[in-house]
Amino acid sequence: MVSWRPETRLEWFFFGTTTVQAFTNITIQTVILVTYLNWVNSVAYQVPISYVIPLTLCVNSLGCLFQIILTLDAYRIKNHIQVFVQCAANICLSISTVLQYGETRHAVSRILVNHDRYGTPFADVDWPFWKKISPGLMVCTVVTCVSSAIMCWLARGLYREFSWALYQHVSPDKKIQTKYAVYQIYLVLLKFTPYFVFAFIIFYDFIDVHFQEPEFSLTLSIIPATLVHVAIAVYFVRHERRIGMAFVLLLHAANIAYLISRLLVLYGHSFLADTLLKDEMVFYLCVGVVFSTSALLAGCVCFYNFKKGLRPILLGQVQRKPRAHELEDDYYVQRLNYNVVPLADRDSQRFALD
Template sequence: MYRPTSRHEWLFCGALLAQAIIILALELFIISEWQMWVHSNITQVTISYVVPINLAIFVFTCVYELILAIDAVHHKNNLLLFAVCVSNVCILAFSAMQPTAMIEISRRLPNERDAERQPLVDIDVDFWKRVGPAQIACPIVFGICSFIIWPCAYRLHKEYAWAIYRSIHGDLSIKTRFLAYEIYLVLIKLDFYFITVFVIQYDLIDVHFEGPEFALTLALLPASFLMMVLAVWFVRKEWKIAMIPVIICHAAIIAYLISRIVVLYDDGRRANTADKDMMLLFAFAALILMAFTLICAVICVFNFNHGLREVLDEKSYKRDTHFEALSGWTDRSYSPEHRLSLE
């Protein structure tokens, strides 16, 4: 596993690691309190699985952001660095809305009854009083982490811009192709996140174990992961024939997302579901990103066999690092423009 090397890389990844650990601890506390508060008959209402699913999404987001951060510093991907920063701000906004929703749930559920007039929760327990501090702490943690990683991402951007410039030898045409390659990698990794979150919400909340749609929808998760891994490998090796089924898969996912959006906007049974707004949000985000991914994949295929593969070779990065060490470029505080002027 790759380990950060510079101080800013350690700070960037360390902040996200600390965030993931703290959020995991807070969410485990909240879900444990939830399980002790509700009764077994809570399964008669949709909220019984909406709350745990939303809590799981927070944990998955933190872990996935950490993985993307390590991947970004390993491959010196500037766009992925800032994508992680923007994602963290988005999850900060989402977490800031959760306390209000949890307050509403803690007020409404004690008044709910099942078919036998039995309460769904322990009415003697003030649920919000127990989980409120942990719920409020979540956006605070996301805010502190965002405050740390943005300056680090800026500093790493300056370092990586210089490393990339040296590896492409200042060739503007190669730089354009490399940018398209980086954009494609960022998009396909973000696609997997939004598709995963949408499938989890749609499959567990709306479809809710109804076959065969439940199994078919769930199969999208390993299929999307496999497609992401193969796409990254194929575009790096510049295999045109192998990229054709990848592009077809991009188009198929676009068609699937459009069909689910139509279903959710329809008047049918699938449209009457809890957390519908969140499903549509993630579905639209996945659809837009996947459309740009499809376009970018086609552009990358046209860029094959034009000198980019040599730049992407791991040995070229090693030669670049070795050259910097021999040339005395060990002070990374200089900007790429300053170093270029010194040449």
């Protein structure tokens, strides 16, 4: 049975760090969101400025929750590559939390001086909203930055614990090990890229495009399309289907082209270039381009490695004969195909590559 539970002391410390970060940020930002909804008047929702604070709070909270899920997933497959990428992602989350503080302060100042055409203010100007929430945002910033530092420090120890597991049950052949490492890198990038792309799309669609059709619906449709893209990418790369993988790589290139086109729009001369949350949009956009480009490159290398001895390992068709005085468990089968083959069915199988 696949285990998501931390086992070693370092695993518990790493999981505890991401859990404390998520619990602190989500709790504080939920309180801020409820306070904000009680502070603003309904007329404020007619303009994009009213969406800035709720969107930044939700995106940041989802990022912290996503980190917990990825931590448990890394323990499930004992992947040190994913731990390192997770540290990089958490640093990006720290930067976005710093940007969130400034964007929230700017949004509050804009809301306080605005009103609708009938003179109804956007919010209760007599209540010190910013004074009440700014300490909470500062706590979120400090917690996220400290968590990133602790995660990077713990990642070194987890590397020593996980590194043997990535290759021990793959093959003694160094070339096969290298191909398998690229495959693992590609899968990790597929997990992390959607968050940054989705964060940008949410900000861009609700703040900049702001319900203008047909761009609003077309942009929003990228979210389910990306999820389908990830699913077929995992299937085709594991089963080494050349035509399907070529289509997946084409979609990677299309995603990069779209993100770059939005970057040109944000720095262009159209009305979309003059937008709220521009710094945060550009940040998520740039990170999304980096992750998407890295996924494209890793996918191309995987495509090049098709039909070169890795497919039987990825599908769990290659089993390892235990050495003398060695206890065999279901762990390595979980790493390769996530399906546990009963030990009784594996006793007579040999480790061999097709």
